[in-house]
Amino acid sequence: MKSPTDPRRARSRGKLLDAAVDLLLAGGAAAVTVDAVTRVSGVARTTLYRNFPSTDSLIAEAFRRLLPTPEAPPSDAPIREQMIQLGTSMARMIQDAPLQQSMWGWLAMGRGAGNDDEVGELRRGVVDSYAAPLHTILSAAEADGTLIPGDRDLAVAQIAGPVVLARMIGLRPFTETDIEILVDDFLRSRLAADS
Template sequence: MAMSSTDGRPDHDDDVDPRKVRSRTRLLDAATALLESGGLDAVTIDGVTRLSHVARTTLYRHFDNVVQLRAATLERMLPPVVQVPVGGTLRERLIELVTRQADVINDAPMHLTTLAWLATAERDEAAGARVGSLRHRLIEQYRKPFDELFEAPEARALLAGRELAAVLAQLIGPIIFPRLTGIGYATRADCTRIVDDFLAATAVSGAKPAASA
């Protein structure tokens, strides 16, 4: 089955026509270069078409507007979204999900990933709503597998009344910190310890002990 691209358009046409693959790649290469050199505001229709040598009409076959182009550029620079594991106990699924997230974080070029996140930071009042909306969209995308996992009643009990965002900081923060500081990479053993510490803490705080079994 064909997957949808960042801009919501099906990718099967691009898979059939190599010219479309090449033109989209050139557009995103140019947009990435502009983002690295000048930030998100540098990614404009004129700038991308000029640098990529791809016609404006061709660009609009891939992206309806500059917002979609910027979103596709940022998502290209960020780690891929992981899938929710199926089967196993809640503990096993949570360990597997955190490990999968660690794997994509470990494999991602950290300077580009950091740049992509910084590019969505609100910098001024005029751009705040637009850029903030883009960051919200990306955050929702990356937290989706955890939303799905914590939909189950036994998993929801682990939240112990806290927001999922706070739980994600507890689970994913220890994975990101070593990468940002250059200390090292989180292994599966590290992810297992992070999850077990989280489950132990929720049990102490009053969550159902059976949830950590």
């Protein structure tokens, strides 16, 4: 068996992923089939299965390649401004990337229930792309006493959740004013008394 660092294996894996990404962009997750990926990549079916144990793992890895990350705001700005900038960046990323909706729908269908496979890595990657920058802002504000410590994952849901839901069910896109309202509502519940 070839080592994972074998250049031929890496090249084949790269071709398979390139093909899966192209198919995903062109036709969504349903377009990423074993037959289509092997045809577009020119790589044999057996090689595909040596690199990816399932079509779901291949699709998850293709989505991970396309996963955008929000822009982190400057850390010296006031907390409200940091959160508005980050929330606006998240909203743009959610609303302007049609593939995001496809990915959430695909993940919501319960694909690959394990956390130790490519689908689990994709789930963690999605969570981290939204949570990590907000956790950083909240940690600093809690440490300096600006915010009352609280559940940071709930904060992610409070800021990004409404934007994701609006996108998923087809409501109007969120504006910066909408993000300001979400942030102000959140801050009202978490600002320390002396801030």
